[in-house]
Amino acid sequence: MTNERAGVLQGTLDLMILQTLATMGPQHGYAVASRLEQVSEGALQLNMGTLYPGLVRLEAKGWIAAAWKTTESNRRARFYSLTRAGQKRLALEKTDWERTASIMSRILEGER
Amino acid sequence: MREFIWRLRAIFQRDRLTREMEEEMRFHMEMDPLRAGPLTQSLETTRDEFGFRWLDGVLGDLRHAARALRRSPAFALVAVSALAAAVAINTLVFFLLDAVLLRPLPYPEPERLIRVYDSGTRVEKWPMAIAHYQEQKRSAQSISSIALYTGADVEMNNERVSGIAITPEFFDVLGAKPFAGRFFLDSEMTRAARPAIISHTVWRTHFHSDPAIVGKAARINRESWTIVGVAPPGFQHVGGDYRSPLQGETVGVWLPLPLDGNENRRRRSHFSNAVARLKPGVSAEAAKQELSAITERVSSDEKHFVEKWTANVAPLHDEIAGRSKDVVFLLAAAALLVMMIACANVAGLVIARTLARRDELAIRHALGASNWQLVRVGLTENLLLGVVGACAGLSLAAALLPLLRTLLPANFPRVHEVALTPRAAAVSIALAITTAIVAGLIRTHSSKRQTLRMRGALVAAEVGLACLLCAGGLLLIESYRRLEARDHGFQSSGVLTYAVSLPGPEYRNGERLIRVSRELRAAIGAVAGVESVGIATDLPWSGWDENSSWGLKDEHSARFHMASPGFFESIRTPLAAGRYFDEREYQKQPSSIIVNEALADRHLGGKSAIGTKIRAWGSEREIVGIVADVRDTPADLAAKPAFWFPAGQEPFAQFSVVVKTFGDPLRLAPEVKRAMAAVDPELPMARLKTLDEHAAQAMAQRRFALWLFQAFGVLAMALAAVGVYGLLAFWVVQRRKELGIRMALGATRSGLWRLVVLGGLRLAAIGATCAAALAPFAGRWIGSFLYSIEATDHVVLIAAPALLLVVALLASLGPAYMATRADPAQALRQD
Numbered sequence: 001m002t003n004e005r006a007g008v009l010q011g012t013l014d015l016m017i018l019q020t021l022a023t024m025g026p027q028h029g030y031a032v033a034s035r036l037e038q039v040s041e042g043a044l045q046l047n048m049g050t051l052y053p054g055l056v057r058l059e060a061k062g063w064i065a066a067a068w069k070t071t072e073s074n075r076r077a078r079f080y081s082l083t084r085a086g087q088k089r090l091a092l093e094k095t096d097w098e099r100t101a102s103i104m105s106r107i108l109e110g111e112r
Numbered sequence: 113m114r115e116f117i118w119r120l121r122a123i124f125q126r127d128r129l130t131r132e133m134e135e136e137m138r139f140h141m142e143m144d145p146l147r148a149g150p151l152t153q154s155l156e157t158t159r160d161e162f163g164f165r166w167l168d169g170v171l172g173d174l175r176h177a178a179r180a181l182r183r184s185p186a187f188a189l190v191a192v193s194a195l196a197a198a199v200a201i202n203t204l205v206f207f208l209l210d211a212v213l214l215r216p217l218p219y220p221e222p223e224r225l226i227r228v229y230d231s232g233t234r235v236e237k238w239p240m241a242i243a244h245y246q247e248q249k250r251s252a253q254s255i256s257s258i259a260l261y262t263g264a265d266v267e268m269n270n271e272r273v274s275g276i277a278i279t280p281e282f283f284d285v286l287g288a289k290p291f292a293g294r295f296f297l298d299s300e301m302t303r304a305a306r307p308a309i310i311s312h313t314v315w316r317t318h319f320h321s322d323p324a325i326v327g328k329a330a331r332i333n334r335e336s337w338t339i340v341g342v343a344p345p346g347f348q349h350v351g352g353d354y355r356s357p358l359q360g361e362t363v364g365v366w367l368p369l370p371l372d373g374n375e376n377r378r379r380r381s382h383f384s385n386a387v388a389r390l391k392p393g394v395s396a397e398a399a400k401q402e403l404s405a406i407t408e409r410v411s412s413d414e415k416h417f418v419e420k421w422t423a424n425v426a427p428l429h430d431e432i433a434g435r436s437k438d439v440v441f442l443l444a445a446a447a448l449l450v451m452m453i454a455c456a457n458v459a460g461l462v463i464a465r466t467l468a469r470r471d472e473l474a475i476r477h478a479l480g481a482s483n484w485q486l487v488r489v490g491l492t493e494n495l496l497l498g499v500v501g502a503c504a505g506l507s508l509a510a511a512l513l514p515l516l517r518t519l520l521p522a523n524f525p526r527v528h529e530v531a532l533t534p535r536a537a538a539v540s541i542a543l544a545i546t547t548a549i550v551a552g553l554i555r556t557h558s559s560k561r562q563t564l565r566m567r568g569a570l571v572a573a574e575v576g577l578a579c580l581l582c583a584g585g586l587l588l589i590e591s592y593r594r595l596e597a598r599d600h601g602f603q604s605s606g607v608l609t610y611a612v613s614l615p616g617p618e619y620r621n622g623e624r625l626i627r628v629s630r631e632l633r634a635a636i637g638a639v640a641g642v643e644s645v646g647i648a649t650d651l652p653w654s655g656w657d658e659n660s661s662w663g664l665k666d667e668h669s670a671r672f673h674m675a676s677p678g679f680f681e682s683i684r685t686p687l688a689a690g691r692y693f694d695e696r697e698y699q700k701q702p703s704s705i706i707v708n709e710a711l712a713d714r715h716l717g718g719k720s721a722i723g724t725k726i727r728a729w730g731s732e733r734e735i736v737g738i739v740a741d742v743r744d745t746p747a748d749l750a751a752k753p754a755f756w757f758p759a760g761q762e763p764f765a766q767f768s769v770v771v772k773t774f775g776d777p778l779r780l781a782p783e784v785k786r787a788m789a790a791v792d793p794e795l796p797m798a799r800l801k802t803l804d805e806h807a808a809q810a811m812a813q814r815r816f817a818l819w820l821f822q823a824f825g826v827l828a829m830a831l832a833a834v835g836v837y838g839l840l841a842f843w844v845v846q847r848r849k850e851l852g853i854r855m856a857l858g859a860t861r862s863g864l865w866r867l868v869v870l871g872g873l874r875l876a877a878i879g880a881t882c883a884a885a886l887a888p889f890a891g892r893w894i895g896s897f898l899y900s901i902e903a904t905d906h907v908v909l910i911a912a913p914a915l916l917l918v919v920a921l922l923a924s925l926g927p928a929y930m931a932t933r934a935d936p937a938q939a940l941r942q943d
Contacts (some may be wrong), residue, residue, distance in 0.1 A: 030140045033147075047149030048137050049157045056133075056161040060118045078136050 001093040013054045014063075015097060016044075021064060026081035028071065029055060055080060064071065080083050116516045122162040130155065170492075176849050177493040184465065189854050190838070192501050194831055195544055197593035198454030199505025201824060204516050205440075205447040205538035207509070208263050210536050211439050211529040218348050220287035221389075225350075226429045227394050228258065228403060229605045231424035233243070237753040239354045242371055242378040243419070245279070247410040248388075254399040257281045258388035264357035265766075265798065266365050267615045268318065272798035274357050275365035276349070282366070283343070285389045286350065291315075293326035293341030295306070301371040306337040312345035333366065334616030334794065345668035351432055351525070352385035359432050360528045374750040383590060389430065397900040400425035407872075408479035432525045438896055446581060446824045451547060452576050453831045456570045461492065463567050464842045470656050481896045491552060498548030502541040509540065519819055521812030538800055567839050568875055574835040575879030575916055576886075578828035583887055583912035584894050585825035590908065591899040595814070598900075600807075602652045603684040606643075607803035608777035608784065609651055612795060613766045622763035628791060629759055629767065630698060633676055635787040636771060639781050643772040646679025647759055653810040662728040662755065663715075670711055670730070671744070671752055672766065676759035680706075680739055681770040683803065688712070689719040690737035697758035704758055705733035711753035712738045728755065729762070746810050747811070747899055750854050772804065777802045817897060830914065832879075833923040836872050844868060856936040864931045870923030873917060880913035 020032050027035070032055075033046045060063045063086030069079045080089070122129060134155055141148040148154075160168065181188040216222045228246060229237040245260050252258070259282040266275045280296040291312055298309050308330060310319070319325050319339075329336045343366070351359030369384065390399055410420040426434075465547045466473075477483075510532050522529045547555035612632070619625055628645055636645045650673050660672040688709050696702050705728065712721040716735075725732045743752030744754075759767075773780050781800060788795050808815075844851070851864060891903025901908075 023284050028139070029136060031220070032476045033140075034144065045147055048140055048151070048154035049149050052133060052137065052154060053161050056158055060115045060122070060161065062114050062118070068881060075139060076135075104285040 012097070013046075013050070014058060015090070015093045017054060017058060017080075018063065018086055018093065021080060021082045022087070022090055026067075026069075026079040028077040030077075030081050032080070061089075062086075080090070117631075119163055123167075124162075126159070126162045130159050133158055135929040149320065152920045166533050171894070172493040173488060174496060176489055177496045180489075180493055181496065183236050187461055187465055188497070190834060191497055192237060192459050192504060194454045194457045194834060195497065195501030195547065196504035197827055198451045198539050198547070198831075199502055199544045200508035200512060201505060201827065202447045202451050202543055203509035203536060204512060205820075206536050206539050207513065207516070207530050207532065208520075209440050209444055210533060211531065212436055212524075212526050214780065215526075215529065217429055217432065218346075223427070224390040224392070225285070225397065225428035226255075226388050226390060226425050227350075227352075227428055228388050229424040229426075230382055230407065231404075231422045233420065237353070237424055237426075240384050241380065241381040241382050241411075241421075242373065243375075243458055244407050244410060244423070245384070245386060246371065246378070247539040248403055248406050248423075249281070251406055252399075252402055254391060254394045254402045255388045256391045257285045258386060260350065260369055260384035260386050261286045262369060263357065264367055265613060267334065267613065267794065267796060268314075268330065268332055270794050270796055270797040272611070272613065273314065273318075273364040274362055275367060276356065276363055277367045277369035279369050279371065282387075283305075285387055286860050287389075288344055288347055291344045293339070295341055296366075298370050300368045302368070303370045304370060305368060306332075306335065307340040307368060308332055308337040309341045309343055310339055311361070311364050313361065315342045332367075337367075350387055350428060352846040353431075354385055355383065356385055358523055359525055367478060385867070388474065391699070396425050396427055436525050436813070439813060442716075442817065442893060442897065443820055443824075445804070445918045446584065446821060449577050450824050450828055451543065451829070453574050453828050453835075455547045455551050456574045456577075457831050457835050457838075458497065458548060458911065460567050460574075460838060462490075462551055463563055463627065464838065466490075466563070491549070492626045494548040494552035495545065498545035500539075501548065502544030504535055505544060506540055519816055519902065521816055522809065524813060524816070534780040543816055564843070569843075571832075571835045571839045572875045572882070573878040574832045575876045575920060576883040577879075578825075578832040578919075579880050579883035579912050579916045580890050581821075581828040582825045582915055583883070583908055584890070585818075585821045586908045586911055586915075587894060587898055587901060587903060588814075588821050590905070591897070591901045592814060592818050594901065595747060595811075595899045599740075600652070600746070601685055601740040604652075604803040604807040606773055606775075606777055607682060608771040608773060608780060608800070609768055609803050609806060610797040610800040611766070611768050612647075612688055612788075612797070614792075614795070615765070619765055625696075625763035625765055626760055629676070629764075632769070632788060633678065635791050636769070636784050637678070639780065639783045641783070643774055644678045644682045645769065645771045646676050646682045646754070647767045647769050648675040649673045649767050651770070651806055652683060653744070653746055653807060654686075655744055662726055664727055666727065667754070668715060670707075671754040673754060673756045674759055674762055674764045675706065675756040679770060682690050682770045684772075685742060686740045688738040690722040690735070692737055692739075692756045693760075698760035703731050703733040703761060704736045706739055706756040707735055708739055708751060708754045708757075710751045711739050711755060714753055727763050733757075746807075747814070784825075814897070829916065829919050833919050836875065836920045836923040837926060839875070840868055840872050840924050841930065843871065844927045844931045851931055852936040861932040865928045868928035868931045869921065869924045872920050872927075876917050876920030880916050881917075884909055884913055 016036055017032060020035050021027060024031070024035060029048075029051055033051050036044050036046060055064070055066075058068055059080075063083055064080045065083050066078050066080050068076055071077050134151075137148070137151055137154060141151060162475070191468075217225065219225060228240060232238060239262075240260060242260065245258060248255070249258050259279045261276045261278045262283055264275045264277040266273050278296070279301060280298050283295045290309075291316075293309075295309060296307060299305070310325075310330075315321060315325060319328075321326070321328075325339055326340060328339055330339050331337075335843075346361065348360055349357055349363045351357070357363050371378070373381075390396065403425060407421050407423045469794060474661050493650045513530075513532060517527070517530060520530065614625055614628060619628070633645055633647060636642060661667070661669045661671045662672075675693060677695065677697065680687070680692050689712075693704065693706065705726065707716075707721065707726075709718075712718055712735075716724055717728075719738060721735050721738060726735065727733070739756075743751045771777065771780065771784060778800075781797070785797055788797070854864070887909055888904050895903050
């Protein structure tokens with residue numbers, strides 16, 4: 001069940017990561033994953049094999065930047081932050097997503 | 113774009129990035145060991161993002177292929193060298209094909225350029241009379257312009273410079289614009305005007321690139337001429353059959369062609385080549401119809417020499433490249449045969465590899481590699497072979513290009529344009545890769561026995577193709593040998609030759625021309641080391657030239673020449689009857705003439721012609737000698753009728769000198785030059801060479817085809833030998849166990865020898881038999897290059913297969929030796 005839903009949501013992984021970073025500011029990978037799990041009330045469990053390729057992809061596109069920093073518990077970790085291009089991208093994807101979602105919901109309601 | 117750069121950089125920092133990622137993931141796992149997932153696999157997936165996924169796939173295949181090829185270096189080496197040699201040969205032939213036939217001529221809209229000839233009942237292509245040109249220029253609608261040109265070498269600063277006389281439209285027809293000054297005007301086509309155009313090269317070498325050259329005077333033919341223009345750099349002459357420099361950058365000076373001669377001369381003298389530009393959209397055939405009608409109309413009252421004059425037209429490209437088309441196509445066909453052999457060879461090797469790797473492939477299959485993945489690995493391997501072979505072949509061809517240039521005869525059309533072009537490189541690379549891939553497709557995944565049979569067929573095909581090439585090579589060798597061995601009617605050894613032209617106003621007097629040429633001969637004859645000396649208008653084997661009518665009523669035509677005493681003696685042309693010219697011919701009377709055997713036999717009843725009087729050039733002349741026939745070109749079947757005026761009775765301003773010397777002819781050249789200077793201090797020696805060199809040049813095109821064909825034949829044989837050897841060696845290795853058992857059961861060593869050698873010979877015999885059956889068809893290709901030997905000559909048809917059988921025998925000795933070395937005990941213990 002979990003996997004199935006995660007599969008459906010995979011295409012929107014980029015958007016979810018960008019949004020998480022936008023609301024929480026610079027974060028390391030684990031924090032992004034646990035935040036997503038928490039927000040989705042446990043429906044979304046990202047393992048490393050899904051999360052990190054996504055982060056690298058976003059970094060390659062220049063939407064997020066990464067830097068080594070120390071955590072509150074004094075551990076070294078890589079923190080990801082939204083770049084200017086990433087902010088623009090997020091705004092764009094958000095409107096896109098909202099439009100798609102509203103169209104979809106209208107269609108589905110009409111069917112009912 | 114930004115992503116592309118990031119990924120490109122990531123490829124090179126992959127190790128560091130992966131290390132960092134690992135640290136990051138370890139941190140993640142510490143925080144949440146339950147849901148993090150497996151480290152190695154996650155790391156692997158993430159690592160794929162550092163770079164390009166498709167590139168990794170290709171690189172992986174390539175790495176695998178390279179590793180596989182490195183593991184069997186013998187296979188790689190043989191396959192690559194076979195491919196490289198074939199690619200090199202094909203590339204060289206393509207250079208030739210491209211330069212001679214494919215590349216457009218170096219003029220704007222070259223397809224509109226045509227050559228125009230006068231044409232009569234006896235001759236298809238004849239130089240054009242000035243009157244015919246004038247009428248065509250005036251009234252022809254199918255052409256936009258037409259020009260005449262004829263050879264006119266000049267003397268310039270004690271040097272002979274190649275020149276032609278042209279009509280004003282010449283450069284216009286060819287679409288050239290002057291580099292400086294202008295070209296000729298209509299009003300300059302007279303004997304009185306003396307304007308000259310010089311080539312860009314002459315401008316640089318003779319006039320020090322003088323920027324104010326236009327309008328200055330130059331001493332040409334010992335008179336003052338005005339330079340009115342400089343031709344564009346790199347301008348190429350169109351060549352011509354009749355008194356014309358070769359095609360290429362061969363002309364140094366252009367002079368006006370006088371059109372103001374009297375009516376009779378303008379109508380009856382045919383000494384000019386014509387080139388014209390068709391109007392857009394007009395076909396050469398349409399132009400021929402119109403120009404023919406014009407010529408026929410204007411020449412209706414000229415009953416001289418032929419019944420009726422018309423015009424003939426041929427595309428310029430055909431006229432320039434046409435004569436070498438056959439040679440180039442023959443070589444291209446031979447090169448393709450070599451390519452096919454190489455392809456079969458590589459295919460054989462690939463099959464052998466597949467067989468030897470059956471176990472490996474089976475294991476990979478069992479481990480989950482898909483069929484496509486296995487095929488892809490094989491294809492990548494062949495592609496790699498193809499690319500390496502292509503590069504090696506291309507480099508080899510580039511290295512051999514200078515050699516090809518020196519082998520090419522100087523009169524080969526467009527020879528100066530033979531070069532390494534991107535197009536030729538692309539063609540050869542495509543050829544190599546196609547070959548490698550085709551070779552890869554032939555490989556089968558069927559049973560071992562079928563695969564071996566397939567390989568056998570390939571080797572038989574190789575032997576057969578090589579057999580065809582060898583038969584062709586042998587035919588060319590034999591016909592060249594027969595051509596060289598036949599009686600040429602002259603001997604070229606120990607003779608120095610050069611051309612002389614007596615220029616300028618002081619030589620316009622016939623008496624003076626005769627006197628000076630006689631003095632020159634006497635002065636050279638007095639040089640120590642000179643055995644004999646003569647002058648003549650034409651050297652042997654200098655091709656078709658001028659004809660003139662003769663007979664009692666001008667009813668025949670024959671090639672006319674001039675010769676002095678000593679000419680026939682120096683080139684050692686034997687007398688059939690009568691005598692050579694001597695000092696008597698420096699008297700005005702009686703008029704004498706020498707004819708060749710062809711003329712005497714055909715028209716005058718052979719040797720009894722001595723003493724007969726014939727009419728030529730308006731006076732009666734007594735035949736004093738009949739000389740042996742010398743053909744116009746070495747391969748002519750028979751000599752054409754010809755006669756010689758004595759140097760003392762007909763003045764000629766241009767002639768060749770032949771000097772028979774006791775030692776090395778070229779060593780005497782400075783002394784001969786000094787002797788000439790004593791008579792005329794300004795006179796240059798042009799085209800100085802030995803008669804041996806001259807004769808070799810006349811044979812050059814044949815020798816060129818012969819050399820290349822020999823090289824192809826040897827290469828084909830080597831490839832076939834490699835094929836036979838490879839198949840048998842492989843067979844022996846595969847059957848080591850069987851051979852061991854046979855030996856254990858008492859088979860003798862000689863029995864095993866026979867087994868292997870007969871196996872090789874059987875394949876070769878099949879191939880050779882097929883080749884012999886095909887030979888008559890292939891023979892048609894080569895027929896026109898043969899002299900006095902049939903393409904189906906049985907000697908050659910037997911010799912070529914025999915040669916290949918010997919090669920196959922030699923190639924099977926190695927594997928046979930391997931077979932007898934098989935140790936029964938060891939063979940049985942294996943596996």
